[in-house]
Amino acid sequence: MTATEHLGKLQLTIMRVLWGAGEATVNDVHEALLESHGLAPTTIATMLKKMERKGVVKHRTEGRRFVYRPTVSEELVTRSMVAELAERLFDGDKVALVSHLLQAHEVDADELAALQRQIDAARRAAKEEA
Incomplete structure (x- = not known):
């Protein structure tokens, strides 16, 4: 994750599920967020693909399912986003x-x-x- 790259609110929510679980399928994330967010599995799958392009998650194939895991720590993401916020709002x-x-x-x-x-x-x- 680069210093200027950030995750959106939904991406952070998905990352929190992955950080907590270690790894998860689209269905696992969907179940974890269903009550609070009511998102369709396709929305979660799309977000995970975007996050994989950003390099913050990777997947492995298990049967016909993709199992996603975070490639960056919560600490790294937090540091990066706080540094970006400080830079944007307070000139660092x-x-x-x-x-x-x-x-x-x-x-x-x-x-x-x-x-x-x-x-x-x-x-x-x-x-x-x-």
Whole structure:
């Protein structure tokens, strides 16, 4: 996945099914998303083909069925999409991105404490690298 390539909402939803299951057929994905999305199996098959062209999934043949698996990690996709968002909306300014999130959304004390732990860990890692 390139830094500028992103997945759409439905593609991310399908990827979450694949990340959770490890691998799945079109029917498996259809069953997992039927209640929440009501998509036809043909729609899911089309999306999986597009995702395979993007290089984010691969398939193997099992009988007459294709079994799909992710080729990129959830972490890689998240990093890539957040970096793209930061670049597009904040000219790559990570401080502006985090500031916006903190100001635009209610953040409770537990969430702030978790963020502080992440900042502290990043500081320690930066010191170790220096």
